[in-house]
Amino acid sequence: MKTTAELQQIATQVRRDILRMTTNAKSGHPGGSLGTADWFVAMNFNLMDFDPAKFSMSGEGEDMLFVSQGHITPVIYSTMARRGFFPVDELKTFRKFGTRLQGHPSTAHNLPGIRMASGSLGQGLSVGVGAALGKKMTGDKHIVYTMHGDGELEEGQIWEAAMFAGAKKVDNLIATIDYNNQQIDATVDEVMTLGDLKAKFESFLWKVVVIENGNDMQQVLDGMAKAKALTGQGSPVCVILTTKMGYGVDFMQDTNKYHGSVLSADDLPKALAQLPETLGDF
Amino acid sequence: MTHYEIKSSKELRAGMGEGLVEAGKRNVNVVALSADVKGSVKMDGFAKEFPERFIQCGIAEANMVGIAAGLSLCGKVPFIGGFAEFVTGRVYDQIRQVMAYSNKNVKICGSHAGISLGEDGATHQTMEDIALMKVLPNMTVLVPADFNQAKAATLAAAEHVGPVYLRLGRSKMPCFLPEGEKFEIGKAQLLNEGKDVTLFACGHLVWEALQAAEALEKEGVSTEVINIHTIKPLDVKAIVASAKKTGAVVTCEEHLINGGLGDSVAQTLAMHCPTPMEYVAVDDKFGESGTPDEMLTNYHLRAADIIEKVHTVLKRK
Ligand SMILES: Cc1ncc(C[n+]2csc(CCOP(=O)(O)OP(=O)(O)O)c2C)c(N)n1
Ligand SMILES: [Mg+2]
Numbered sequence: 001m002k003t004t005a006e007l008q009q010i011a012t013q014v015r016r017d018i019l020r021m022t023t024n025a026k027s028g029h030p031g032g033s034l035g036t037a038d039w040f041v042a043m044n045f046n047l048m049d050f051d052p053a054k055f056s057m058s059g060e061g062e063d064m065l066f067v068s069q070g071h072i073t074p075v076i077y078s079t080m081a082r083r084g085f086f087p088v089d090e091l092k093t094f095r096k097f098g099t100r101l102q103g104h105p106s107t108a109h110n111l112p113g114i115r116m117a118s119g120s121l122g123q124g125l126s127v128g129v130g131a132a133l134g135k136k137m138t139g140d141k142h143i144v145y146t147m148h149g150d151g152e153l154e155e156g157q158i159w160e161a162a163m164f165a166g167a168k169k170v171d172n173l174i175a176t177i178d179y180n181n182q183q184i185d186a187t188v189d190e191v192m193t194l195g196d197l198k199a200k201f202e203s204f205l206w207k208v209v210v211i212e213n214g215n216d217m218q219q220v221l222d223g224m225a226k227a228k229a230l231t232g233q234g235s236p237v238c239v240i241l242t243t244k245m246g247y248g249v250d251f252m253q254d255t256n257k258y259h260g261s262v263l264s265a266d267d268l269p270k271a272l273a274q275l276p277e278t279l280g281d282f
Numbered sequence: 283m284t285h286y287e288i289k290s291s292k293e294l295r296a297g298m299g300e301g302l303v304e305a306g307k308r309n310v311n312v313v314a315l316s317a318d319v320k321g322s323v324k325m326d327g328f329a330k331e332f333p334e335r336f337i338q339c340g341i342a343e344a345n346m347v348g349i350a351a352g353l354s355l356c357g358k359v360p361f362i363g364g365f366a367e368f369v370t371g372r373v374y375d376q377i378r379q380v381m382a383y384s385n386k387n388v389k390i391c392g393s394h395a396g397i398s399l400g401e402d403g404a405t406h407q408t409m410e411d412i413a414l415m416k417v418l419p420n421m422t423v424l425v426p427a428d429f430n431q432a433k434a435a436t437l438a439a440a441e442h443v444g445p446v447y448l449r450l451g452r453s454k455m456p457c458f459l460p461e462g463e464k465f466e467i468g469k470a471q472l473l474n475e476g477k478d479v480t481l482f483a484c485g486h487l488v489w490e491a492l493q494a495a496e497a498l499e500k501e502g503v504s505t506e507v508i509n510i511h512t513i514k515p516l517d518v519k520a521i522v523a524s525a526k527k528t529g530a531v532v533t534c535e536e537h538l539i540n541g542g543l544g545d546s547v548a549q550t551l552a553m554h555c556p557t558p559m560e561y562v563a564v565d566d567k568f569g570e571s572g573t574p575d576e577m578l579t580n581y582h583l584r585a586a587d588i589i590e591k592v593h594t595v596l597k598r599k
Contacts, residue, residue, distance in 0.1 A: 027401040095401040097572030103403035119405030121341050154340035185318050192340035
C-alpha cells in the first residue's frame with residue numbers, strides 16, 4: 001500500500017512516461033492516457049489484488065482488469081512497468097517494430113499483464129462480464145474491473161453487456177467510465193450526448209458511484225473503495241470517473257487535440273517542465 | 283517499358299475525400315456518414331461543404347450501416363466512412379443483410395486498410411476485408427492504386443447503383459497515375475505490356491509491381507503489369523487473355539493470402555486456363571506495430587519480393 005502522496009508522485013512519473021513514449025514513437029494517444037493516469041496508478045498500486053510476478057492468463061485468485069478503450073496503451077504500459085510487470089526500460093520500444101508494447105494491447109507478443117486484445121471499441125465490457133461469470137463458476141471471490149471511454153459507450157455492444165450484467169446480477173464486476181466528455185471528432189455532448197449517464201446505468205439495474213474529480217488521487221481512492229463495498233449485493237457496479245483529457249499539462253487540457261496526436265520533440269520539454277521527474281525516466 | 287514516375291506522395295483516403303466532395307457537387311443526393319472518424323477518413327471536407335448532408339453517427343458502426351440502408355430507400359446515396367476493419371469485419375452481418383442481400387445503394391469507404399497502417403498494430407490492420415466483402419453477392423469491391431485513382435473510384439462508386447466497398451490506405455503512398463482519368467468499374471487497367479510473365483496487382487502494391495517490372499525488364503524478362511482495381515466484378519477476360527499470352531502469373535496485394543486478389547485470379551485461371559502462378563501477399567498471420575515502410579518490407583510486399591516470385595514462377599513454366 002502506498003500513501004496518497006506516494007501515489008501522486010508515481011502518477012506524475014507515469015505522465016512523463018506517457019509523453020516521452022508517444023513522442024518517441026511519433027504516434028499514439030497521450031490525451032486519454034494523461035486523464036486516466038491517477039486512476040491507473042491507484043488501481044495498480046493500491047486497489048487491485050494481484051502479483052505481477054505471478055501473472056497468469058486465468059487470473060485465478062486475483063482481481064482482473066480489462067481496458068476496453070485499448071488506444072490508451074501509454075498509460076496502461078507505463079503503470080504496468082512501474083508496477084513491475086516488465087522492465088521500465090522497455091517503454092522506449094513502444095510501437096516500434098518487434099516490440100511487446102504494441103500500439104493496442106495484444107496477447108500475440110506474450111506481454112505479462114495483458115489477457116485480451118483491445119482497440120476495437122465496445123468489446124471489453126462483454127469480456128469482463130464473461131470473466132466475472134467465470135470467477136463465480138470457479139468460486140473465486142475476486143473482482144473483475146473494466147475501463148471504458150465515454151465515447152466508447154456509443155457502441156451498442158456495451159449496452160448488450162450492461163443489460164446482461166444487470167439482469168443476471170453479475171455483482172463481482174466494476175466498470176469504470178472515463179467521463180472526459182471528449183472523443184475524436186468533437187465533445188461527447190456534440191457527437192452523441194449521453195444524457196443522464198447515471199440514470200442510464202441504474203435503469204439497466206447497476207449501482208453507480210460518481211467520482212467528481214478523477215484527477216484527485218484521494219477522490220479516486222475513496223470512490224473506488226466505495227464501489228468495491230457495493231460488490232456482492234446482486235448488482236454490477238459502474239463508476240463514473242470524471243476526468244480531464246490531457247490532465248497534467250496546461251496546454252494539453254480542455255481539448256481533444258491530443259486524443260491521438262503527440263507532442264513534437266520541440267514541444268515535449270515544455271510539457272515535461274510541468275511534470276517533475278519523481279522515479280527516474282526510462 | 284512504359285515509365286511511371288512518382289508525382290507526389292499522397293494518402294488514398296484523401297483521394298476519396300476529394301472525390302466525395304466532387305460527387306456531392308454533382309449529385310445532391312450524395313450524403314456522408316461517419317463514426318467519430320470524419321477527419322481520419324477525410325470526410326471533413328464534405329462535412330464542411332455540405333453540413334446538412336453529413337451525419338455524425340458516433341462510435342456505432344453497426345447502427346451507421348442500418349441508417350445508411352434506410353436513407354438509400356429515400357433516394358439518397360450514402361457513403362459511410364470508418365476504419366476499414368470496423369466498417370467491414372465488425373459489421374459484416376449488418377452489411378450482409380441490409381446492404382448486400384437487400385441490394386441497397388450504399389458505399390463503404392474503408393480507410394486505414396492493410397498492413398501499411400503501421401504503428402496502430404494488428405487490431406486495426408485489416409488484411410481480410412477484401413475477402414469479406416468480395417464473398418458477398420451483389421457487392422462491388424474497389425481497390426484503387428493511388429490518390430488520383432482513389433478519387434476517380436469514389437466518383438465511379440457514386441454513379442454506380444448498388445452496394446460498393448472502397449478500400450483505402452492511411453499512409454502516404456506514391457501517386458503515379460494521371461489525374462482525372464476515368465475509373466471504369468470492372469475493367470482491368472493495363473499499365474505495361476509484356477510477354478514472359480504477368481503481374482496482377484491491386485492497391486499500394488501496383489507501384490511495387492511497376493518497380494519490379496522495371497528491374498525485370500533490365501534482366502530481360504518482359505513483364506506485363508495489370509492493375510486489378512476492381513476485385514469484383516473481376517475482369518475475367520483480361521486476366522485470361524494475359525495469362526494465355528505470358529504463361530506465368532504473379533499476384534500482388536496488401537492482403538492475407540487467403541481470400542484476396544490472388545484467390546480470385548487463381549479461381550479464374552483454374553477454370554479457364556490453368557497457368558503457373560505465385561502469390562505476393564501476407565501469409566496466414568496477423569500484423570504488428572512498426573512504421574508503414576517496415577511493415578511492407580518485413581511482410582514481404584516489396585518489389586524485391588515480387589521479383590523473387592517471378593523467378594520462381596518462370597521456372598515452373
Ligand atoms: C470500433 C471502433 N471504432 C472506431 C475506432 C476509432 N477510435 C479510436 S479511439 C476513438 C474515440 C474514443 O473516444 P473515447 O472512448 O471517449 O476515448 P477518449 O478519446 O476519451 O480517450 C475512436 C472513434 C475504434 N478504435 N474502434
Ligand atoms: Mg472520452
